[in-house]
Amino acid sequence: xxxxxxxxxxxxxxxxxxxxxxxxxxxxxxxxxxxxxxxxxxxxxxxxxxxxxxxxxxxxxxxxxxxxxxxxxxxxxxxxxxxxxxxxxxxxxxxxxxxxxxxxxxxxxxxxxxxxxxxxxxxxxxxxxxxxxxxxxxxxxxxxxxxxxxxxxxxxxxxxxxxxxxxxxxxxxxxxxxxxxxxxxxxxxxxxxxxxxxxxxxxxxxxxxxxxxxxxxxxxxxxxxxxxxxxxxxxxxxxxxxxxxxxxxxxxxxxxxxxxxxxxxxxxxxxxxxxxxxxxxxxxxxxxxxxxxxxxxxxxxxxxxxxxxxxxxxxxxxxxxxxxxxxxxxxxxxxxxxxxxxxxxxxxxxxxxxxxxxxx
Numbered sequence: 001x002x003x004x005x006x007x008x009x010x011x012x013x014x015x016x017x018x019x020x021x022x023x024x025x026x027x028x029x030x031x032x033x034x035x036x037x038x039x040x041x042x043x044x045x046x047x048x049x050x051x052x053x054x055x056x057x058x059x060x061x062x063x064x065x066x067x068x069x070x071x072x073x074x075x076x077x078x079x080x081x082x083x084x085x086x087x088x089x090x091x092x093x094x095x096x097x098x099x100x101x102x103x104x105x106x107x108x109x110x111x112x113x114x115x116x117x118x119x120x121x122x123x124x125x126x127x128x129x130x131x132x133x134x135x136x137x138x139x140x141x142x143x144x145x146x147x148x149x150x151x152x153x154x155x156x157x158x159x160x161x162x163x164x165x166x167x168x169x170x171x172x173x174x175x176x177x178x179x180x181x182x183x184x185x186x187x188x189x190x191x192x193x194x195x196x197x198x199x200x201x202x203x204x205x206x207x208x209x210x211x212x213x214x215x216x217x218x219x220x221x222x223x224x225x226x227x228x229x230x231x232x233x234x235x236x237x238x239x240x241x242x243x244x245x246x247x248x249x250x251x252x253x254x255x256x257x258x259x260x261x262x263x264x265x266x267x268x269x270x271x272x273x274x275x276x277x278x279x280x281x282x283x284x285x286x287x288x289x290x291x292x293x294x295x296x297x298x299x300x301x302x303x304x305x306x307x308x309x310x311x312x313x314x315x316x317x318x319x320x321x322x323x324x325x326x327x328x329x330x331x332x333x334x335x336x337x338x339x340x341x342x343x344x345x346x347x348x349x350x351x352x353x354x355x356x357x358x359x360x
Contacts, residue, residue: 018051258337
């Protein structure tokens with residue numbers, strides 16, 4: 001006996017012919033009489049009742065005339081049967097590779113269950129079926145063939161990437177964005193105007209900071225969300241145009257606040273330098289001119305380049321002077337420390353002042 005994922009066997013999927021047989025018995029009517037009343041052959045009636053043939057729309061209408069039960073009732077029975085048979089066959093066709101992919105995505109599955117994007121179910125077959133729907137593929141193996149690079153990512157270039165985890169993370173971003181109502185259509189001019197206000201958010205506590213950023217970006221037509229990161233998806237930021245809004249998702253993968261803010265303005269740099277159309281941006285994990293330009297935008301937006309060079313040239317770097325310079329630039333001290341450490345390639349300088357964001 002073949003088992004379905006819900007514990008039922010194929011024998012428990014009821015063919016609508018069973019209902020035709022029951023109704024015949026209730027009316028004390030023989031199959032031959034039903035054939036005469038409907039205009040279908042006795043062979044056709046027999047094949048339907050024995051589950052060898054389905055109920056067609058014309059036969060459903062004939063049954064409506066004979067028994068007074070709407071054609072939609074019979075067609076619905078057939079539709080339910082067809083769907084259950086299809087699902088049963090799909091479950092039996094799950095490949096070993098799909099179970100391996102599910103194992104790679106176990107942390108993603110757990111996270112999606114917490115977000116109610118998936119139901120809580122320990123049955124692996126059920127999880128694969130749900131993942132297929134969530135990730136919009138008939139077979140999880142197809143993910144590897146998708147043009148995953150046709151989006152704009154900012155991520156590590158040396159860390160190993162798992163294409164299945166990366167794609168699933170991207171879908172989570174899109175699902176989050178679907179639930180976020182923006183206050184206006186995407187407006188690049190308003191985004192430029194709001195840059196000083198965005199910078200001010202770094203002075204807030206992290207939860208308040210995220211809420212403030214969501215509010216500011218919403219006014220620019222941008223659905224902003226901080227999303228949990230996963231091994232295999234070494235991504236810090238993600239942007240994509242979707243309908244009348246832009247998706248902008250961030251992680252705190254490297255935890256340091258200065259990296260978070262540099263990455264945020266790097267993504268804003270992409271939007272401002274190049275704009276974004278309905279076509280995906282195509283520069284993922286590459287050292288391209290677009291990436292370098294976005295880096296320059298982030299650096300200059302966070303810290304005035306001339307003022308920074310003047311500050312460094314004085315050779316009087318201390319916690320006190322860092323605090324003073326940060327106040328003059330209207331930024332947090334960790335931004336200055338992160339810049340100094342990066343420029344000097346020494347990540348131990350004033351490390352006590354590098355704030356870390358933690359995922360809760």
